[in-house]
Each structure stands twice: as structure tokens, then as C-alpha cells.
Amino acid sequence: MILDAQGIEMSYGALKVLHGVSLQVSESETFAIIGPNGAGKSTLFKVLTGERMTSAGTVRYRGEDLTKLPAFRRARIGFGRTFQVARIFGEVDLMTNVVISIEARLRYSGQSPGAWWRWTPAADVRLEAEEILERFGFPRSRWSDDAQYLSHGDRKRLEFCIALATRPDILMLDEPMAGMSPSDRKEMTKLLMRLKAETGITIVMTEHDMDIIFEMADRLMVLSYGEVIAIGDPEKVRDDPTVRKVYLGQGYQHA
Amino acid sequence: MNRIASIALLLLFAAFLFAPYLVNPGLVFIAGFAMIEIVFALSWNLLFSYAGLVSFGHAAFFGIGAYVAAATLRYGYDIHFILVLLICAVLGAVGAFLVALIVLRRASGIQFSVLTLALSQLVVVLIGYSDYFGHDEGISAIPRPVMNFGLFTVDLNRPLANYYFVLFVCLVAVGLMWLLVKGHLGRAMQAVRIDSERAEFIGIDAWRIRVFAFTISGAFAAVAGALLAPWGQIVTPEYVNWLHSAQPIFATLLGGAGFFWGPVVGIVGLSALNYFTRTFTGLSEVLVGASLIAVVLVAPQGILGTLRQLAKRRKGPVKGGHA
Ligand SMILES: Nc1ncnc2c1ncn2[C@@H]1O[C@H](COP(=O)(O)OP(=O)(O)OP(=O)(O)O)[C@@H](O)[C@H]1O
Ligand SMILES: [Mg+2]
16 A cells, blocks of 8 residues: 555635545555545645645555655655646756756755756756656757746646656646647656556546546546545446536536 | 856956956955955845845844954954854854744745844844944954965955955855855755745755755855955944845846846946945935836846846747747
8 A cells, every 4th residue: 555545634724625535545556536626636635745734634655654744755755746737947947847856856865966066967867857858748959948938738748757757656646637738638648658557656646537537547536525425446436326426427428 | 148148247257357457446445345245145146046035134144254253353363364264154154044943944935034134133233232343333443364374375464465365265155156056956946946835846845945045145145244354444233234234135136136146247236336426425325226226117137137138039039939
């Protein structure tokens, strides 16, 4: 069990958003969370990654209790994440975005990103950044562009690069394909599947596009008003009558 | 950094390098002050443009260096002046570290800025009570040290040696700061400034990076202060006061925020303004104010930012383009 969350509760002021959510994710699994807008998916992500602390419940990672651990510590032990609205380092170029992430990994894993007075990234850091950028479809000609001028889909892709550069064991993706063109989605799905096959990385994701869910997810959880209403095999969950009523009934036919 | 800006900076460097052979001693004296203020302003900008912290009380760290160096020289402690500089750096770092430890736990935004201001004004008040530091009059008639380096001695009573010593220490300080911000720690600082939450999700402890940046910045501000003692030969609470804390802010805005070299251009501009208006009391303040308003209204990216924009416009729109 790589991730084990039990009885997670979370409120924004008086508004209670999560009512005792529990989930377990095994190693190398792709675990999807769906639910209508405002169900609490992003909030659950915040709690799991340490952006917010739960008011009740526990979060365990490979048996280790990290309920009270701040985000940066979770990142150091193997969490990577992307945001629903992509967050990148806008004022520096694409290369630097990825370099920052690789250097952070080296700095906090007992390796060294190079001497403090080296004014360019170490050669191996640069090489690794180049590989990642190339792999995610950024040609060499764009590496020195300012990241803030990227299109929405490109921001999402760059955020992937940043998240993957820390070599996480578990990748938390909050609507990774939202706002991407259909062809970009296909491309991205393929990239993720290949990444999984190569590294065995665990993925926890939310997504509104059911085609992607059914293509990628090993297990599926449905959240509604902060409660788990179904969890399990995607096909079974799809056929669950309650789920059809609250979510798939309206959403899936349109998709 | 575009070509015009690089050439301008090189010319400035050449001007400082040859100043004693080009201009009269009065101007050389001003050039020395300007170099010291450049180090001070760069130490502030390291914090602002890289770690994203705005200190309103940076003159306190400058003051630590200035007063410790002044007291050591004035009261005749026999300590090698290079060692004095290093001690000042350590004291500035320790002072800044303690402030960061107290203040940054809770706030890094405007509350942080205001608290730094409050603490620095507290230092001004404390100096006012201190016999040792000369109350409001400060420490004057500071003797210039003679440094023995074994193979040679450097006597700061000789004008040329005095000037080139300040130049040398400033170059070392600027070089060290440049290396730091261009290295991986500088990039981590930038990550924290741009989006501290994103930075935390790749494992960067934003708080520690900020404390680190503040500590280093305090050290360099103190070194600048320590240089002032033998150069100006008088140290007063004015150097610790909020008006002096504002100097690097003005310089950075004028020169261009977000650039390492912005404050250099800014300080040279401010020094020139002061120099050309020296005979009219009050005029320099008015002009400094007016030029700041002009910069904010007409060229909010400062001189370097405007130069970069002009260069870009000539080359056409930025590659990539907006979505
Ligand atoms: N920072 C916040 N402060 C107050 N309320 C919030 C905050 N963020 C979210 N909420 C509320 O919490 C509830 C759950 O929001 P959340 O973003 O977790 O939903 P979601 O399932 O991710 O929705 P979507 O599919 O639209 O992304 C919503 O009612 C939302 O309005
Ligand atoms: Mg959401």
C-alpha cells in the first residue's frame, strides 16, 4: 500500500467539504477520482499532498504516518503533484523550470546539484532537463523561452516536466488534461502510459474526461459532496446505479 | 542582459576603475561612497529580486558593520582590517538570521517588511542611548587602518590605496553575490519568489530558503557598512535610519527590479543627481522624488527593463507568443 488515507475531514471555515473520506492506493496503480464540480476532489488532493492539514483522519505513505508532515517533506519522500490550474515558474525559461526541479531533488536526496558558485547548471543536470523537455514535446528552439508566455496546454505539459523531474514515486494529477486539445490529450495519455510502463510510478488523478479515465485507471473512486459513494473496478463503478444518478447520468453521455 | 545594458555596465566599471586618474578627489570620494552603496543596494536586491522579500530596515545591517568597524578603528583595537570585515559579515549574518528566525515564521509579505522597519528603528534608538556608539553624533575622526599582508602593506591613509582597497572589496562582494544568485541556490530562491507553493511541491523548504537569503543579505549589507567607516571616517545614526533603508529600494526601482545589476545603474543615477544638485539645498530630494515618479509612471521596469524592452521591440515580438 503506497498511500492509505483514513477518515479525512476538511473544512473551509464553516463549509465542511470532506466528510470522512478513506482511500487506499497500491504500488504502481493508477487510481482515479471523479465527481461533480465542487465534490471536493481538489480539496482531497490538497490534504493528501500536504497543502492543507486534515482536521481528522490520517494519511500514511508506505506505512509512515505523514498526516502532519508539510508539503515539502512529502515531496522529498516521493510525492509529485500538478495543479488543476497549472503552476509553473513563469518568469524564467523552460529549461530553468526543469533545472530548478532537478536541482531540488539532488539537494534534498543527499546528492549535490554542484558547487554553490557554479553559475551554470551542472552538465548532467542540464542533460537530464533536456531529455525531459524533449520527451514532453518541447523542441530545443523553445527551451530559452519565458515560461509565462506558454499556451494553456503547454503550461500543463511543462508542469508535468517539473513534477517528474523530482522522480516521484507517486504522482498526484489534478485534472491533468483539462483545457488541452483532443490531440494533446491523446498524446499526453500515451506519454503517461509509457511512463507507467517504464517506471511503475503510482498515479492518483482526477479527470472529467471519462474516456481517459477508462483508458488509464485501474481503480475508480466517485466523490459526491465530500463523501465516497463508490470505489472499485472502473467498469463496475460505471454500472453502479447511484453513480449513474449523481454523475455519469448527465456527464458521460456528453463526453 | 542585452548589449546596450552590458556596454553601459562595462563603461561604468571602467569609470570606477580609472576614477582616480580621471576626476578630482572630491568626485573620487563620491565614487567610493557610490561603490559602497552599490554593495549595500545589491545585498537588498538579492533579497528582493531573488527571494522575493522586501526589507524596509536593511540599514540596520549596514549599521552593524559601520559601527563595529568604526568602534574597532576609533578605539584602537589592534585587529587586521580584513578580519574586521569578516567579523562584520558574521555579525550582519547573525543579526539577520535572528531577525529572520523571529519574523519569517509568521510573515513574508508586508508584515515582514514593516517588522524589519520597526526593528531597524529600534537599533537607531538604542544607538541614541549608547555612549560607546556616540549617541546621535555617532563616531567621528575614524582613523584609516594600515594592513600588513606579509609581502606588502596596504596603507589606507594613501588616497590611491584607499580607493582601490574599497574597489577591490566591493568587487569581491559583488562577485560573490553574483555567483550565488546565478547558482543553484539562486534558482531555488527565484522558485520561492515566483511561486513558493509550487516550490514546496518539488521539495524546496521556502522558509529555509528565505532565512538563508536574508542571512546572506545581512552579511553583505554589513560588509558595505564596514567599508564606510574608514572611507567616510564618520558614522552616524543617519546610516541606520529608514531613509538609508530606502536608498537601495530607490536604486532598484530606478535601475530595474528583477535584474541583478539594476541597483548599480540606480545608485550611479542617484549619486549623479545628488552631485549635480549639491549646491541647492533640498533640490536633490525633489529631483530624486520626481525621477522616481517618472520611472514608476513612464518606465515601471526601470532603466534596464526599458532598455531590454526597446531591444526586444527592435527584434520583434517574443518567441512563443501569448496564447
Ligand atoms: N479556498 C477555498 N475556500 C473556501 N471554499 C473553497 C475553497 N476551495 C474550494 N472551496 C469549496 O469547497 C468545495 C469543494 O471544492 P473542490 O475544489 O475541492 O472541488 P472539486 O471537486 O475539485 O471541483 P472541480 O471539479 O470544479 O475542480 C466547493 O464547494 C468549493 O466552493
Ligand atoms: Mg478541482
